[in-house]
Amino acid sequence: MVLSLTYRRPSYVASSRDSMSGDEKQKSINESITSGSSGQSHGIPDALSFDRIINGGTCPPCTTRDFMNYLKYIEYDAENLQFYLWYKDYCKRFDALSETEKALSPEWTAAQAEAEATAGQGVRRKKVSPDVAAVLEGTDFADGSAKPFDTEKRDPFNDPSRTPSSDDKREMMSSDYGSSFGDDNTLTGSTPYSKKADEAFEEAGMKWKPFTTQPFRQEITRIITIYIAEHTPRQLNLSDRERTAVLHALQNTTHPSAFRNVVNTVEWSLRKQSHPNFIRWTICNGNRPRVVFARGLGVFGIVGGFLVDLLITLSHAGRGWRVIALPLWFIGIATLIAAWKGMCVVLHGMHHRHLRPWELFRDDDEMVDDKSGFSSDTLVSTNSNSYEDEPWIAKYKKRFIIRKIFDREIWIEEPALRQIQDTIFIQAVLASFILSCIFVGIFCAVPHGNLY
Template sequence: MGLLSLQYRRPKKVDSETYQQRREGLEEAAEGSVKSGVSGASSGIPDALSFDRIINGGTCPPLAIRDFMNYLVYVEHAAENLQFYLWFKNYEKRFAEAKGSDIALAPEWTQAMEDEVVAKVRKEQVDKMRREPAATAAIFKGTDFEKQPCDKKANPFNTPPRSPNGVSEDHDTLTTSWEVMTSGGMSNAQSTSNVSARTQAAEAFVTAGARLPFTIQPFHQEINRIITSYLMDGAPRQLNLAAWEQRATVQALSHTTHPSAFRILFKSVDSALRLQSHPNFIRWSICNGNLPRVWFARFLGIALILIGFAVAIILTLSRAGRGYRVLPLIAWVLGMSTLVAAYKGMCVVLHGLHHRHVRPWELFTQDDGEEFGMSNMESFGSNNSYEDEPWVVKYQERNIVRKIFDREIWIQEPALRQIQDTIFCQALLAGLVFGLIFMAVFLAVPGGHFF
């Protein structure tokens, strides 16, 4: 594969604010679910590394779907989005392959039904938000805690405020049921029986103001597990959802187990993966060295540049011929190229071999011989916390020198090597321009002839 354009730029890091702006812009531009390949519009991501290509298994390590999952677990801490996404895609396929008689028991959740429920839920939230200040004011009326008119602030938004962990704070209607469900040890909800999951889900339906679903509908028990694993507050893999999204989805699931009942949920998860996680994953994967190695490369680049200046100054002040002042060009080119590449997360030595450092969680395999990361690919299980995994302590005990020269592995994905080749050429070009400029400056300076 050839090089990309020398004007290539890595994908920019997408933070929460940028993601919200992208999502709002997308929703304004088009109605319905996020279109396939939206992430391809992100600058710096070639079609060969698109979101759909990764999900469909069309890429090689370190950009395979399992690498994406590990990134979400250990770096972005949002693996539940991809876990739910993969489950839903599999569920859609299995539902379509079910018997016709079973499918007939679970009618489609139409867009009109969804709009009606969403409007109702939003209206109830707005009414509650309006009632609460009035009730609070009545309690504190005549006391020192009474709010003055200037303290009152209107909330022009229909969506509720969000807490630091991303979950909506205004979920009074759901709070009671979720607290009841979490009491008694929801930390191990993933191991509860189907009976327990059914009981917890039933409480969620009742509290959300929905009818209890028909148990004869297909995949009913599986839907109960989804509610207890991904929807409820305190769930082991709770999704980052607003209160109205939670409640509207529960109401839809009380009506049918058809995949269309997850329309709101899937749209939120899909956009988070495409517009935020995927660009950040590509940007992160371009870095071929760990953090200690990248900092080492930066210091090495600065040292080479300083050495180049020291040699240039000595040669200029000496009686050496003017032609010798070209020698510092080598140090300047190497130093600046190393520094620019390190700034973009790359080590030029590793790149020369098309190698990358093995990730910390890849260095140590599980004692039982199971392939590392397999549990993260499962739809149901414990939370995605990794602080107690054995590799964490083992990696922390490694000294800095060993981390700098950690194990290496060959990069299999051709598109990633192409991106890294382009960045290396950009760094080399920057080093050459930098070196030529200062070489010309020192060549123009008269010799000192001091020694």
């Protein structure tokens, strides 16, 4: 079964720095989710929707891992998906905490986020009621809720004489991400994560330290040094206002809501730009040398049909002989149309695709493991997304062009993708048949040349 014959594959979406507000992006995301669940959206069927790919409801070559590889090797924007997957996992782990632990990190409301973004810099002081002021009189907390954290000296949670509680020990040992921190507490050289995070806070105009007893505080510090702060290994494409606002929020709480605006920006980019481009790219079943080769064959077939009809027309042969060029016209036009959309009709006939360059030099066992989800270590790794030193690059460059054209093939497992390719193939065949009949009809209408 194929899609509608009026189907059009997703258009390419150019990268841009959008000026939409957080609320506008959230509204756009909600509209995208609604439209994606009610029918085909912008050339992407429901079976290949963003949510199905992220939730593991698709088969190769449309899995989350394939999406990640596309963003890393083709679009150079893998940090968005890496952060988004980490955030989804973090929300699940935070929700699994006890109510007592959750109370240490209250929700960061939309009103607070907007106020901090508007303020730009500095920490807003909260008014203290007279009753509370009377109770706190003579203590470090007498000047307000934010005042005690203006300096390290006045932070009761940083008191060296304070005995660590069981919560503190659990946070430092953190079974969830223990393997990610371990003994390696440095981002580059000997610079600790906490120091890098402090530098990020200082650049945003914040001098006081965050609460140290909140759940996952060490993990949040690591995330700041990987995705949020400037000049980090996987720095997100955030505006100064967005970066300052999220740092303000993370000083106050480790609740997932502190990332609200950042997640909106990342998810909007993934849904509106990266996902359509990924589906468009995945529809291509051949590598670039194979597609160029297919286009050349299409042009050769068209030129061959033209020459055959021209020679017959210039001769004494009857008009009926001019139909003999129809197969050449038909094959050439169909091949060219399919190749123009990134498809090789030969590969499509077997529902095969070429292995990607980064897939060619891996063992079969590695490819099976590659279909699985992402580990915590991968998503909070301090490694950048640069791949220039990966060994497959040099190996692939050494391959001869003929070998690239006839590279290894693999069966396409995703039914929805095969359905899209079947539709494009039928469109190419129908268009080719119509155009071939028109061209042959034109030659049949031309009088005899009688030149030989």
